[in-house]
Amino acid sequence: MVKAAFEASFRYAKAVSSEYSMDDIEIFRPETPAQDSALMASSIIDVNSIRDADVAEQIRGERLGALLQGLGCFDVVRGFHDEIRAGRRSGSVSQAVKASGLSRSRISNPNLYYYASDLYPSFIGLREAAGVMGIAESAAHRLIRAGEFPFPVARAGRSYKVSVRALMHFKDISDSIVHVDDIENGALHASGGLR
Numbered sequence: 359m360v361k362a363a364f365e366a367s368f369r370y371a372k373a374v375s376s377e378y379s380m381d382d383i384e385i386f387r388p389e390t391p392a393q394d395s396a397l398m399a400s401s402i403i404d405v406n407s408i409r410d411a412d413v414a415e416q417i418r419g420e421r422l423g424a425l426l427q428g429l430g431c432f433d434v435v436r437g438f439h440d441e442i443r444a445g446r447r448s449g450s451v452s453q454a455v456k457a458s459g460l461s462r463s464r465i466s467n468p469n470l471y472y473y474a475s476d477l478y479p480s481f482i483g484l485r486e487a488a489g490v491m492g493i494a495e496s497a498a499h500r501l502i503r504a505g506e507f508p509f510p511v512a513r514a515g516r517s518y519k520v521s522v523r524a525l526m527h528f529k530d531i532s533d534s535i536v537h538v539d540d541i542e543n544g545a546l547h548a549s550g551g552l553r
Contacts, residue, residue: 398475419540421475432545435477439538442470478522481512487520490529508533 488498
């Protein structure tokens with residue numbers, strides 16, 4: 359399901375100009391009228407213009423949570439969060455959060471932060487990656503053979519796998535740091551307050 363969310367977001371990113379950033383996560387939400395969602399109606403907030411880094415971080419997390427709820431894949435995310443809270447998995451950015459100086463990290467457990475890309479698969483096939491890049495799969499194969507592919511690829515038998523993080527970097531899609539509580543609050547809001 360998370361893979362479906364990833365594919366939907368990149369299909370949309372491919373269809374629009376590169377002026378949009380990941381901070382406007384709601385642009386990836388399936389088309390719904392703004393009056394149906396208070397979150398969509400309030401999405402005129404430009405996260406990049408918010409001076410308080412803690413507030414901007416919270417809004418990013420809530421928007422991603424609402425997106426995941428809207429795509430119907432929040433149950434998988436909830437399982438991921440349960441593993442983090444139980445200590446079976448640690449957040450991937452605890453050191454970066456401590457160094458960033460976010461005041462919320464002093465209040466909340468820094469191990470509850472992670473990169474949004476942790477929810478995506480680590481690798482996707484060359485066909486999907488080429489689609490995101492806007493080129494044909496055969497052109498991607500030619501670029502790999504010529505050593506001109508813009509980032510490293512991994513060989514998997516007779517096919518190639520592409521790192522999702524490398525692809526995000528290539529497409530200038532930021533990898534937001536999110537907190538489990540913010541993601542869950544956004545999902546709860548998007549579901550109308552029902553768990």
